[in-house]
Amino acid sequence: MSGYYDALVVMPNACPAGCKDCVDACERRGNENNLGAVIKIVGNVADKHSAATCYQCSKPGCMDVCPSDAITKGDADGVVRIDSELCTGCEACVDGCPYGMMLFNDDSQIATKCDTCDGKPECVKECHHGVLSFAKGAPVRKYMQDEDLLSPGVAFCPGCGLELAVRFALKVLGKDIVLFSAASCSAPVLIGTGDSSLEKTAFYACLMTNIASSAAGYARYYKKIGKDVTPVCFVGDGNTVDIGFQNLSGAAERGENILYICYDNEGYMNTGYQKSSTTPSGAWTSTTQVGSVGKGKPTHAKDMPLLMAMHDIPYTATATLSNLEDYAAKLLKAKEAIKHGLAYIHLYTPCPVGWKLAPDSTIEMCRMAVESNFFPLWEAENGNIHFTYESKEAKPLNTFIKMARKFSHLTDEDVQALQERLEYRYSRLQKLAGTC
Amino acid sequence: MSAEIKGERRVLTGNAAAAYGALLSRPDVVALYPITPQTEVVELLAQFHANGMLDAEMIQVEGENSAMSSIVAASVAGGRVFTATSSWGLAFMYDAVLMAAGMRVPAVMVNVNRETPGIYSVSCSRQDMMSVRDAGWIQIEVETTQEILDTVVMAYRLAEDSEILLPVMVSYDGYYLSFMSEDMEIPPQEYVDRFLAPLKDQPERLKLVPGGPLGFHAHALLEDFMEYRYKHCSALERTKDKLVQIEKEFEDIFGRSYHGAVEQYRCEDADIVLMTMGSSTGTARVAVDKKREQGIKVGLVKLRLFRPFPKDIVAKVLKGKKGVGVIDRSICFGWNCGHMYMEIKSALYDLDQKVKLVNYITGIASLDITIEHLERAVDEVHAASQGRECRDVTWLPLE
Numbered sequence A: 001m002s003g004y005y006d007a008l009v010v011m012p013n014a015c016p017a018g019c020k021d022c023v024d025a026c027e028r029r030g031n032e033n034n035l036g037a038v039i040k041i042v043g044n045v046a047d048k049h050s051a052a053t054c055y056q057c058s059k060p061g062c063m064d065v066c067p068s069d070a071i072t073k074g075d076a077d078g079v080v081r082i083d084s085e086l087c088t089g090c091e092a093c094v095d096g097c098p099y100g101m102m103l104f105n106d107d108s109q110i111a112t113k114c115d116t117c118d119g120k121p122e123c124v125k126e127c128h129h130g131v132l133s134f135a136k137g138a139p140v141r142k143y144m145q146d147e148d149l150l151s152p153g154v155a156f157c158p159g160c161g162l163e164l165a166v167r168f169a170l171k172v173l174g175k176d177i178v179l180f181s182a183a184s185c186s187a188p189v190l191i192g193t194g195d196s197s198l199e200k201t202a203f204y205a206c207l208m209t210n211i212a213s214s215a216a217g218y219a220r221y222y223k224k225i226g227k228d229v230t231p232v233c234f235v236g237d238g239n240t241v242d243i244g245f246q247n248l249s250g251a252a253e254r255g256e257n258i259l260y261i262c263y264d265n266e267g268y269m270n271t272g273y274q275k276s277s278t279t280p281s282g283a284w285t286s287t288t289q290v291g292s293v294g295k296g297k298p299t300h301a302k303d304m305p306l307l308m309a310m311h312d313i314p315y316t317a318t319a320t321l322s323n324l325e326d327y328a329a330k331l332l333k334a335k336e337a338i339k340h341g342l343a344y345i346h347l348y349t350p351c352p353v354g355w356k357l358a359p360d361s362t363i364e365m366c367r368m369a370v371e372s373n374f375f376p377l378w379e380a381e382n383g384n385i386h387f388t389y390e391s392k393e394a395k396p397l398n399t400f401i402k403m404a405r406k407f408s409h410l411t412d413e414d415v416q417a418l419q420e421r422l423e424y425r426y427s428r429l430q431k432l433a434g435t436c
Numbered sequence B: 001m002s003a004e005i006k007g008e009r010r011v012l013t014g015n016a017a018a019a020y021g022a023l024l025s026r027p028d029v030v031a032l033y034p035i036t037p038q039t040e041v042v043e044l045l046a047q048f049h050a051n052g053m054l055d056a057e058m059i060q061v062e063g064e065n066s067a068m069s070s071i072v073a074a075s076v077a078g079g080r081v082f083t084a085t086s087s088w089g090l091a092f093m094y095d096a097v098l099m100a101a102g103m104r105v106p107a108v109m110v111n112v113n114r115e116t117p118g119i120y121s122v123s124c125s126r127q128d129m130m131s132v133r134d135a136g137w138i139q140i141e142v143e144t145t146q147e148i149l150d151t152v153v154m155a156y157r158l159a160e161d162s163e164i165l166l167p168v169m170v171s172y173d174g175y176y177l178s179f180m181s182e183d184m185e186i187p188p189q190e191y192v193d194r195f196l197a198p199l200k201d202q203p204e205r206l207k208l209v210p211g212g213p214l215g216f217h218a219h220a221l222l223e224d225f226m227e228y229r230y231k232h233c234s235a236l237e238r239t240k241d242k243l244v245q246i247e248k249e250f251e252d253i254f255g256r257s258y259h260g261a262v263e264q265y266r267c268e269d270a271d272i273v274l275m276t277m278g279s280s281t282g283t284a285r286v287a288v289d290k291k292r293e294q295g296i297k298v299g300l301v302k303l304r305l306f307r308p309f310p311k312d313i314v315a316k317v318l319k320g321k322k323g324v325g326v327i328d329r330s331i332c333f334g335w336n337c338g339h340m341y342m343e344i345k346s347a348l349y350d351l352d353q354k355v356k357l358v359n360y361i362t363g364i365a366s367l368d369i370t371i372e373h374l375e376r377a378v379d380e381v382h383a384a385s386q387g388r389e390c391r392d393v394t395w396l397p398l399e
Helices: A021-033 A061-065 A092-096 A122-126 A161-173 A211-224 A237-242 A245-254 A304-309 A324-337 A359-371 A412-433 B014-024 B039-050 B064-077 B087-092 B094-102 B145-159 B189-201 B222-254 B278-293 B311-318 B339-347 B371-385
Strands: A007-010 A040-042 A050-052 A071-073 A080-082 A103-105 A110-112 A132-135 A177-181 A202-205 A230-236 A259-264 A315-320 A343-348 A378-381 A384-387 B008-013 B029-032 B057-060 B081-085 B108-113 B138-141 B168-173 B181-186 B262-265 B272-276 B298-303 B305-307 B323-328 B356-361 B393-395
Touching: A007 A050, A021 A122, A061 A071, A061 A092, A080 A110, A122 A132, A161 A230, A161 A259, A161 A324, A161 A359, A177 A211, A202 A211, A211 A230, A211 A245, A211 A259, A211 B029, A211 B057, A211 B064, A230 A237, A237 A245, A237 A259, A237 A304, A245 B064, A304 A315, A304 A343, A315 A324, A315 A359, A324 A343, A324 A378, A343 A359, A384 A412, B008 B014, B014 B039, B014 B081, B014 B108, B014 B145, B014 B168, B014 B181, B029 B039, B029 B064, B039 B057, B057 B064, B064 B081, B064 B087, B064 B094, B081 B087, B087 B094, B094 B222, B108 B145, B138 B145, B145 B168, B145 B181, B145 B189, B145 B222, B168 B278, B189 B222, B222 B305, B262 B311, B272 B278, B272 B311, B272 B371, B278 B298, B278 B371, B298 B311, B298 B371, B311 B339, B323 B339, B323 B371, B339 B356, B356 B371
Parallel strands: A177 A202, A177 A230, A230 A259, A259 A343, A315 A343, B029 B057, B029 B081, B081 B108, B108 B168, B138 B168, B272 B298, B272 B323, B323 B356, B356 B393
Antiparallel strands: A007 A132, A040 A050, A071 A080, A103 A110, A315 A378, A378 A384, B008 B181, B138 B305, B262 B298
16 A cells, blocks of 8 residues: 655645746756656746646556556655666556646657655745645554545535545544444435435434533443443534534533544534524525625624633644544544543535535645635633644635625625734734734 | 342421432533422432432533423433433423434433423323423323332333433422322432443444444434334333333333333222322322222222323223213313313223223312322212213313
8 A cells, every 4th residue: 555655735826926947947847858848737827827847646647558557656755657678668558647737848759757855855945935845654653544434435515525534534544443323414424314324434323402412421431331432513504603603512511532624614514504503694594685685694703712722621632634643633632532522623614516516625624724824723721722734824814705705796895805804813822822 | 139128218398209209310510590380300310410429411501492402412422311301391491302212312301290381380190291292202191209209210212222212201290299298218329239230231322433434313314213213112112021021121120110001000900990190190199999889890090001002902901991070280282171081082092892981181280189089080980881961071179
């Protein structure tokens, strides 16, 4: 199987106008072998644009189609390399790469691609805008269990953040958990239909009103017989912040030994985008419509993670999909914390369909929510709050908020009002964390 | 036999009897939320737990919905479970009550009968238990404090039987039985253990354990779901014989019997009978005795098992009677009658000879069901049985 390797990370759509320093650096190195640059500019270099290069796929399409076995994937570093002695110049690999990152050098008549400069990429050295980085794979690797506990094909919408959220959580938490879920987007996957389900863990189908209390009852029996168990509630914001709020709060107060993960897609998305208590103010939903009178949701979102932290439970955290190592670390901490009581993770999980967001923008939306402090990443141990990530320079909401077209009707003043609420909440968090 | 048993004789309230019944059954997980008139059950179990008598996980939940939800999951995990509620509490756990039945969870719940519509509805009626009569639970209504304790213990034999696997609700009249003190016996633990021991020899029921792909829920698609319901109904039907068998075993150990689904009192030669449930049965016994002295051949049938409804036994017992007075303590809205009356009427439909049925709605809002009320009922049913005009439904004492 493939390991979790060091990787060249590219921040998308983050290159400033006019800059192609990475390409120049790559070219200088490539010229040693007369093969040219293998990092590319995507978009117009005169405007804001992106850089792109080989992803070093775990199952490389180029390698599959190569008739002369010239392409190999390194066991030690995961880098996909071409043996120029064996390459016949047939270009099958250029077609075999779904990302267009296998290049062909007309002069040498052989294929060429990024080999990360054997772990010391020149492009990264020359990038002065924080776009390129070379991330260490080791911290991720130790979290992950080998087995993917979720079926390869699951019934989520294109671009849904939930699939990654579930698959990743299962990989980190392992097979011995017992999942508690209820009617929600995750229901068809986590509690199945009829006699089939899509995960390899034990699971229990709750009602929307009783996820935490069910998990608590289950945990109490194991306490009675003196055995360890890890009940994990995995449900959406409706089940958590609205109809299921009471029983969650009760379980938190009683110190029930359960891990509760709320994937927050800011509405009742399984039944077609009705508003919830975490729908941001101003957002369109099918029950907070926009018209001559309606202006989207008229009230603020409930600050659920803070409410949970205020129960002074052993562990509360926020997490999202653009910061997976942070998410993984919090899952592991939460799993440990349930020995002492309830652990709660609030996961920002965009819904492309309900938010009217492009399916390929889910992770970007997560990243911007973090970078803007709209969804800051923090954790609280026994109510004691501290940040796990702080953006160096907060991005204003108006630079990205309308990526989700549920906000497209907002006026500049509306966005400004949202921005002010964001700043108020962020400064409140800072005060609680003692960082200001 | 009973003569050898030296249980502790105490004067206890109905609520205390329920708490002792739960204690003696050794539950693993108990989840409770207090509500008048059940609160004493919660307080006593908390006391038993605090002083080490009750070796169970005790969940003091934040509402009844969580009480039912917690014990359902604890049962699915493998535990013996208990809760108690009343009135609004039963209403607030309604979704979880349906879930418990759908999941075929062998839970035992005590429900202390109480009215519902307003916050000052702190009064007796059986409207609460009737609101869940179609939930798929086994429902037993009891008459005395001793019967409360004994029936809670028996309920575990019924619920956890591999041929049944259904939740059991043991109900008794709030205020009348909940707070009334009676002389009764707390059986020794070792005898209760012996009575419950056969459950250990049952085939192990399916439990949710970590480590593999196994799911628990009460939903399925199309005919799979219909089959769930079919099997559920079949299990309810089996309950009728099973209860008789379990009560026989109980009588062998403890020397007390409640006669299964229905108890008959002075019925053998009776022309007419009164039909009751719960606490007013004792009053009815006195009324029957008095009327017997006056020469009216009247008997009494006490209905103990309400769900499943023992329709065959009821039809057999009432067959050939010239009149039946049904004493209801709940209202079947839209029919202007009581629930028991309506169900008995259905049970008698197949009899060749019609039995005259007269219904009395009484005891609503904790109004006393007096000996005089029931004597009047006997007189009216007697007159009706001799062909005199009689209204079908009478609200006592309003009419």
